[in-house]
Amino acid sequence: MPEKLRILVVDDEPNILDVISMALRFQGFEVGTAATGQEALAGVRSFKPHLMLLDIMLPDMEGFEVAQRLGAERAELPIVFLTARDTTEDKVRGLTMGGDDYVTKPFSLEELVARIRAILRRVGLDGNESSRIVFDDLELDDDTREVTRAGRHIELTDTEYRLLRYLMRNPRRVLTRAQLLDHVWSYDFGGDARVLETYISYLRKKVDGGGPPLIHTVRGVGYSLRLPRS
Amino acid sequence: MPEKLRILVVDDEPNILDVISMALRFQGFEVGTAATGQEALAGVRSFKPHLMLLDIMLPDMEGFEVAQRLGAERAELPIVFLTARDTTEDKVRGLTMGGDDYVTKPFSLEELVARIRAILRRVGLDGNESSRIVFDDLELDDDTREVTRAGRHIELTDTEYRLLRYLMRNPRRVLTRAQLLDHVWSYDFGGDARVLETYISYLRKKVDGGGPPLIHTVRGVGYSLRLPRS
DNA sequence: CGGAATCCTGGGAAGTTCCTGAGAGGCTGC
DNA sequence: GCAGCCTCTCAGGAACTTCCCAGGATTCCG
Numbered sequence: 001m002p003e004k005l006r007i008l009v010v011d012d013e014p015n016i017l018d019v020i021s022m023a024l025r026f027q028g029f030e031v032g033t034a035a036t037g038q039e040a041l042a043g044v045r046s047f048k049p050h051l052m053l054l055d056i057m058l059p060d061m062e063g064f065e066v067a068q069r070l071g072a073e074r075a076e077l078p079i080v081f082l083t084a085r086d087t088t089e090d091k092v093r094g095l096t097m098g099g100d101d102y103v104t105k106p107f108s109l110e111e112l113v114a115r116i117r118a119i120l121r122r123v124g125l126d127g128n129e130s131s132r133i134v135f136d137d138l139e140l141d142d143d144t145r146e147v148t149r150a151g152r153h154i155e156l157t158d159t160e161y162r163l164l165r166y167l168m169r170n171p172r173r174v175l176t177r178a179q180l181l182d183h184v185w186s187y188d189f190g191g192d193a194r195v196l197e198t199y200i201s202y203l204r205k206k207v208d209g210g211g212p213p214l215i216h217t218v219r220g221v222g223y224s225l226r227l228p229r230s
Numbered sequence: 231m232p233e234k235l236r237i238l239v240v241d242d243e244p245n246i247l248d249v250i251s252m253a254l255r256f257q258g259f260e261v262g263t264a265a266t267g268q269e270a271l272a273g274v275r276s277f278k279p280h281l282m283l284l285d286i287m288l289p290d291m292e293g294f295e296v297a298q299r300l301g302a303e304r305a306e307l308p309i310v311f312l313t314a315r316d317t318t319e320d321k322v323r324g325l326t327m328g329g330d331d332y333v334t335k336p337f338s339l340e341e342l343v344a345r346i347r348a349i350l351r352r353v354g355l356d357g358n359e360s361s362r363i364v365f366d367d368l369e370l371d372d373d374t375r376e377v378t379r380a381g382r383h384i385e386l387t388d389t390e391y392r393l394l395r396y397l398m399r400n401p402r403r404v405l406t407r408a409q410l411l412d413h414v415w416s417y418d419f420g421g422d423a424r425v426l427e428t429y430i431s432y433l434r435k436k437v438d439g440g441g442p443p444l445i446h447t448v449r450g451v452g453y454s455l456r457l458p459r460s
Numbered sequence: 461c462g463g464a465a466t467c468c469t470g471g472g473a474a475g476t477t478c479c480t481g482a483g484a485g486g487c488t489g490c
Numbered sequence: 491g492c493a494g495c496c497t498c499t500c501a502g503g504a505a506c507t508t509c510c511c512a513g514g515a516t517t518c519c520g
Binding site for chain 1: 476477478479480481
Binding site: 014015017018019020021022023025026031033109172173174176178179181182183187189190193218219220221224226229 | 297298301302304305308322323324325326327328329330331332352353373374375376383385387388
């Protein structure tokens with residue numbers, strides 16, 4: 001069995017830390033955690049992560065400082081920064097190195113995991129994984145964000161895209177309403193759960209419009225991406 | 231023999247606590263119980279469960295608070311929350327993010343056990359277990375909720391599905407009317423016990439329609455899933 | 461064989477869940 | 491600050507499930 005990829009998650013809000021840790025563990029990563037800059041620095045040395053998830057707002061120092069203090073190790077360690085919505089973009093851009101990326105809070109788990117996998121792919125660690133997901137004649141490329149059905153291009157909005165990507169990452173499996181909302185929408189979404197139905201409807205119009213339906217309702221449970229049963 | 235999986239059940243209603251504990255013990259789990267948030271916290275530390283079943287309405291604190299106060303242990307411990315039906319959705323939302331799940335009261339034991347097993351499977355603890363149940367040429371996959379007989383797909387409603395799943399989990403055993411009602415219907419079901427007959431009838435039409443009958447009546451007792459005695 | 465108990469199944473009624481169109485409000489880019 | 495796009499809300503109606511009922515079929519037992 002190949003060694004599990006290790007990710008160090010650094011955030012001072014326990015809730016966020018826990019949710020992210022659990023989610024990444026479910027994705028098959030080995031997860032270490034830290035709540036302060038000091039802990040993060042120690043964690044890098046002892047845990048030797050392949051990737052670090054680093055909140056910019058930490059109690060003792062800024063996330064950037066953590067990155068700088070890493071010294072030589074820094075070059076080997078890709079970082080995904082977690083930033084508040086109002087962090088000025090140039091601040092982030094200036095300080096991130098080639099392989100890094102950032103995600104603004106509040107984010108959806110789907111998006112976070114996608115970014116992590118994208119980086120690991122670029123660094124060549126997430127071995128067999130590809131940025132292309134294919135299901136039947138439906139294809140999605142996560143690098144170019146391009147979606148096609150039977151070769152025909154499909155234009156999707158951001159939310160539609162994330163929803164479809166989550167469905168395609170879990171083909172044939174029945175995903176509950178709650179799972180879809182929790183993974184595709186950001187964690188602070190407190191609105192009406194019926195948005196989901198609206199977006200399923202949008203997706204159906206765009207994706208299932210030209211061809212046999214792939215998005216199926218499982219009444220009382222949720223939705224599922226699968227081939228129609230003849 | 232592999233160590234038994236431990237589950238900590240937290241609920242302040244003694245009846246519920248008993249019913250769930252019994253059911254889980256019967257499923258081969260080692261069960262610990264707690265009736266308050268404090269007890270739950272202590273229970274996690276001493277009992278070291280692999281999974282916790284946590285009611286949201288506790289006398290001393292909300293279930294969420296228990297989860298939060300767990301601190302570092304939290305990220306290692308999957309939780310299935312028990313919520314009242316009228317718990318506002320936004321409160322429930324976020325619960326499945328990390329990989330946790332929730333079940334709304336009133337629930338059926340069958341559903342509860344299914345959710346627990348699904349999570350343990352995903353965490354990699356329920357080792358050899360797979361989401362597929364097979365009996366003769368009848369197959370059921372709990373991830374995709376797909377049911378086939380001799381390769382032919384069978385479309386089932388939610389109640390039909392849960393009933394069949396319970397039968398398939400206990401093949402060849404004679405299940406009494408009471409057992410079936412208690413496990414497949416929610417524990418507060420106060421209706422006419424003859425629904426069961428109706429649903430057996432539905433299932434027979436769909437499942438036994440194409441092939442030798444697998445669902446057998448045991449007069450005066452209940453039903454059983456077995457091969458026909460030729 | 462006859463009567464009683466049990467079970468089967470078709471036909472709805474009531475209730476729930478889901479779909480979709482219309483539109484308000486917010487954000488973005490120009 | 492305006493236009494266009496996106497997200498989310500809402501409501502009516504369609505579709506589907508669940509459950510109840512009742513008549514008929516089957517089995518059991520004296």
